[in-house]
Amino acid sequence: MGAWIELALPLALLALGYFTGTGIERSHYRSLRVRESRSRRVPVINFRRPPDHWDVRDATLVTGNVVVSIDHFKRFLAGLRSLVGGRVKSYESLLDRARREALLRMKEEAFEGGYHAVVNVRLETSRLASARRDGRGTAGVEILAFGTAVKVARTS
């Protein structure tokens, strides 16, 4: 009986991680596509200064911040992957979503404030220490997108 539980519990956790993780990922990608298309008129650029011909009237700091965690299934895949090396594919989509979400939140903040564009955009990534006592393992990552939102009177 004990052997069954030892085998079934990790499998159940994996299945739970897979189904919840995939579901969340799929609906998140759907929402990303819709919102990216909606806010596509706010240009986001990483030049340090706005182009010279922009008549900038107002500027402010805008930020977009995302904290994501991995599910048990992704963690398991990454653990196996760390034995043999290669692309950690299970994390790629997670970080892709986090970066896009952070940029979107930053853009939405700019858009709601009536700004026309965001310049000098930077992305920062930091790892959150897990609750485990040694602080190892991944509780999640934080992705911060920030930049300078500008109001432009006209472009000549």
Add this chain to the structure above:
Amino acid sequence: MRWEPRTPPEGINVTPTHPLAEFATLVAGVAAVTVVVVALAAWGAEALVARLPAGVESALFGRLWDPGPGTDADPRAQPAGALLRRLARHWAENPYDLRLRVMEEPEPNAFALPGGMVVVTSGLLDQVASENELAFVLGHELGHFRHRDHLRGLGRQLVVGLVLAAAAGGGGAEALPALASAVTESGFARAQEREADAFGLGLVQAEYGHVEGADHFFQRLEKRHPEGPGDPVGAYLSTHPLTHERVAALRTRASRAGFAERGPLRPFPGDAGS
């Protein structure tokens, strides 16, 4: 340069592999490699350790279990030790200077320790109804010495433990190595227990001229912990074969070897002859 509003292109930063496909490849690959490495390591350790001469083994481990004079309080340690040495006379090439100790422990059990030390629990001595029954248990432990199982187990556990610790240190997937080790461990152990049973049975026959009483120990075990045949996974994962399987194996072996299955039992601890 004209600026055109666009949505960012998709799929640049994500590899389009289905996670389940990756899962299947990784699990299959890692499982295969783990099994091969563990099997090789276990086999290598066993082969090396079984070549250790008994003299060296006794020199290495002999002193380790020495309790010092007068510490074995159980009065049954003497007759049990004598019985052990009497049985060993039927094992011509015995290289060990055999000793026996009694451990205070209600659960009936016995172990063979490196260097020729047999440990029996006081619970076992409380339970045995005849000398013949105890003789089989001691003969079984002598079988472990004969096949160097006590060393094999030690060497294998050490090496497999090291390999698995190294693998687990590399990252997650904790469930896999644990399962692999449980399965290989008990697979080896079960074969060894059968061999030791057979050797013990031979010694009992040589000592008494019959094998009556040899399976009493198992019959008592089975009465205390009845295990149905309906739990195949539990049985496979346990280190010892199912007791009723062992009883059946003993019967088959006895009849095939032409051992007498009935005969008089001697009491234990006996005042010789009564």
